[in-house]
Amino acid sequence: MSAPVTWQTIYDDVFRRISERTWKPGELIPKESDLALELGCARATVNRALRQLADEGLLERRRKGGTRVAINPVRKATLDIPIIRHEIEARGEAYTYEVLSRSMAAPPKRVRARMRIGDDIPLLQIKTLHRSSGAPYMFEDRWINPASVSGIGTVNFDDINANEWLLNNALYTSGEIAFSAANASKLEAGLLNVTTGAALFVINRVTWNGPQSVTAVRLAYVSDYALRTKI
Amino acid sequence: MSAPVTWQTIYDDVFRRISERTWKPGELIPKESDLALELGCARATVNRALRQLADEGLLERRRKGGTRVAINPVRKATLDIPIIRHEIEARGEAYTYEVLSRSMAAPPKRVRARMRIGDDIPLLQIKTLHRSSGAPYMFEDRWINPASVSGIGTVNFDDINANEWLLNNALYTSGEIAFSAANASKLEAGLLNVTTGAALFVINRVTWNGPQSVTAVRLAYVSDYALRTKI
DNA sequence: CAGTGGTCTAGACCACAAG
């Protein structure tokens, strides 16, 4: 008897044919109905497998144009957007944080541009230092658009940090993330307990709820931090 | 007449209910068959929408346990693993590179551990400097396992860089990526034309073909580089 | 054990784009 045909077995089979270069980059592969016939299953099952491979970047599909092996079969990595408390507690360390400052202020030009916000609209700025078992871990500089987040004025961030409060209370519809590196300023060095100029891993994130920006945040991690993922 | 029900409309509808906190984090949402009845469509269509939301991290699903809004509705970011030539050419710059060195060598302990390779197995080491319109852009230090890549010995990397050659000739089945920041060593600073100690954005990647490691590579980008993605 | 999601099927119609 033959093994059952599931979309996973088809996925593996097609992956192998690409991997072994039976189907080379740029090459057209058989259409769904042919594969279904060859494998003895429904077309929907083939579709499920090929769609998965296309989502992952190994195939390129077009109506009428057929399905091709991607010219550069680039894999796509999925990154969980880290929740700092989980990150730290997952390593068995204790998570604490301090709100260093909190005030309404006019954001600098750079932040206004990234949030696409008018000149004279004040935002809530919150600076937070996050610690892992007492040791400085990450410095967060966040701007929040009060117009997008009802109730933000009355929130006390002593019990829950701004990131998690926003996650639970102001889901966004889209956003942008940028990863980069920066030398620690004198201020950052002092807060994070590293030498001035040390290389910090930086995440900049802006999120939107429809047309309205919700928050812009810059996270600066201590020098030995690494963001990891599997592909 | 009512609008047609597609999995996308269901996706949007459920997203809105989560966003507006009709269904709160941790809460159980109706089962697929109920939603299908309510929306007047097939269960498979509901399944398609909910699976998408679960893949993106907004829902958690379990057989028998039902579907819940994720406690921390963390969005997952997908990033394309950048192909440096495309990155540079997409900005209208000219891509060039130089192979600085190429030799069989015993890798240092750190690399051996990451590739899970024995003590005395020599690997091919290739160091490459990538340029954008002439300006140094990224320094690549790569180790390749010849046992995993047939034909690597005869390849001339003057016409195609190692990364793209491997993508086209040695697809991997799994891998790990780590993003971090590092201060430029004197050597790196010289190559990348930055000051010693400048913060570099670093990507470390190891890839596997089944049980066998294929390549381990460290990419150090010039200081103003940022890896961007949308969520 | 029983309820829920996971998946397969056979057929159908539609949307898009290549020629």
Next chain:
DNA sequence: TTGTGGTCTAGACCACTGG
């Protein structure tokens, strides 16, 4: 115009897991 992938349906059986 017409071929290909995209999607929906109604029904079925299965796999996992909570109670």
